Amino acid sequence: MEKFQLNRVCKILGIQKPVIQAPLYWLTSPKLVAAVSNAGGLGVLGPCGGFSKPVSTLQESKEEMRKSIRKTRELTNKPFGMNIPSPDPFGFSKDLVKLCKEENVKILVCAGDLVPNNYIKWKEEGFTVISRELNPSVRGAIEAEKAGADIIVATGCDEGGCMPILTTGTTAITALISDAVKVPVLAAGGIINEKFAKAAAIVGAEGAYVGSRFILSKENPASDKIKKDILSTHPDDFIVYTHMAGKSRWRTTPHKVGKAGLEENKKGNNNPSTGDFYKCVIKGDLEASVNSVCNVIPLIKSIDSCKDIVNEIARGFL
Structure with missing residues (x-):
């Protein structure tokens, strides 16, 4: 030991x-x-x-x-x-x-x-x-x-x-x-x-x-869908967008909320929605919120x- x-x-x-x-x-x-x-x-x-x-x-x-x-x-x-x-x-x-x-x-x-x-x-x-x-x-x-x-x-x-x-x-x-x-x-x-x-x-x-x-x-306690989503996402496919009125950012697997957040940033909105975390990470609805992880998790x-x-x-x- x-x-x-x-x-x-x-x-x-x-x-x-x-x-x-x-x-x-x-x-x-x-x-x-x-x-x-x-x-x-x-x-x-x-x-x-x-x-x-x-x-x-x-x-x-x-x-x-x-x-x-x-x-x-x-x-x-x-x-x-x-x-x-x-x-x-x-x-x-x-x-x-x-x-x-x-x-x-x-x-x-x-x-x-x-x-x-x-x-x-x-x-x-x-x-x-x-x-x-x-x-x-x-x-x-x-x-x-x-x-x-x-x-x-x-x-x-x-x-x-x-x-x-x-x-x-x-x-x-x-x-x-x-x-x-x-x-x-x-x-x-x-x-x-x-x-x-x-x-x-x-x-x-x-x-x-x-x-x-x-x-x-x-x-x-994350949904199995969340864990599988992380394990299957290619390193180049994560989306990074700004939220909290420009004070912070999300890195997320590429789904609806992340894609929408990135588009809102391009329009000048630095406070886009982050969706419903509970529905996403606990219930496994990947389109409901962000699935956020560090940049080397694909390893x-x-x-x-x-x-x-x-x-x-x-x-x-x-």
């Missing part, structure tokens, strides 16, 4: 292997999160992680998340985290933090806009904070560190999901941020196997923040267990 040496990321989070599962919204579930944590990494519940259906009120969302937290606890006794999105116009993230206090979830993965005052408050309340700025910058990383972030995610444009609008790649942003801060840095964007993890470690990463690779896991040819994925990526940080 391989022995993994605990680095700073492991010691801060109380885990065995420096592999953090990125919060994938509908594509997280107690089963996935627990599998990653049981494998020695850190599973993270997304804001819709484990919901059986879409909900319409904040109270419903909070109670569904409570069920997800408790179900995850039934499946693992290891640490896991909660994604706290920013901005928070409807107060959902604020409720999530309260829920984490109530349910004793101690690790917050803060994705989106940088809000230093939140970090300061959460640190005072005893949380461990992982900061994942939507459009990472060296100045933003320094500001996050000053506000108390324990770990900083360096996200390159190689990633899937809400991609940075900036065109800096994973290797470059990881090197720049790790040189600028004293806290450990996680590389995000295309860290799909040991080889890419080693490359990230060489330029300063002490762990990986992994999303797309966990979609192609046995425990991920993956199989659907594997979270345990095997965590172990392979962790080897890159030995």
Whole structure:
């Protein structure tokens, strides 16, 4: 059995292997999160992680998340985290933090806009904070560190999901941020196997923040149609379009919503529809939304267990 040496990321989070599962919204579930944590990494519940259906009120969302937290606890006794999105116009993230206090979830993965005052408050309340700025910058990383972030995610444009609008790649942003801060840095964007993890470690990463690779896991709740679609898409056929009023981009397999988004961009609209995620990724309607992944996911040819994925990526940080 391989022995993994605990680095700073492991010691801060109380885990065995420096592999953090990125919060994938509908594509997280107690089963996935627990599998990653049981494998020695850190599973993270997304804001819709484990919901059986879409909900319409904040109270419903909070109670569904409570069920997800408790179900995850039934499946693992290891640490896991909660994604706290920013901005928070409807107060959902604020409720999530309260829920984490109530349910004793101690690790917050803060994705989106940088809000230093939140970090300061959460640190005072005893949380461990992982900061994942939507459009990472060296100045933003320094500001996050000053506000108390324990770990900083360096996200390159190689990633899937809400991609940075900036065109800096994973290797470059990881090197720049790790040189600028004293806290450990996680590389995000295309860290799909040991080889890419080693490359990230060489330029300063002490762990990986992994999303797309966990979609192609046995425990991920994505529809089989979604997984097959990812495995069958040619590397040259992905569509990239801008959304969120120009703050972010999607890379998606080539279907209706992605094609329409690209056409809207050409007309000057940088806030096109992203469709219905639930119908797409959970129910398997490929025309309903985007199926977003990192740019090197075509190198993956199989659907594997979270345990095997965590172990392979962790080897890159030995």
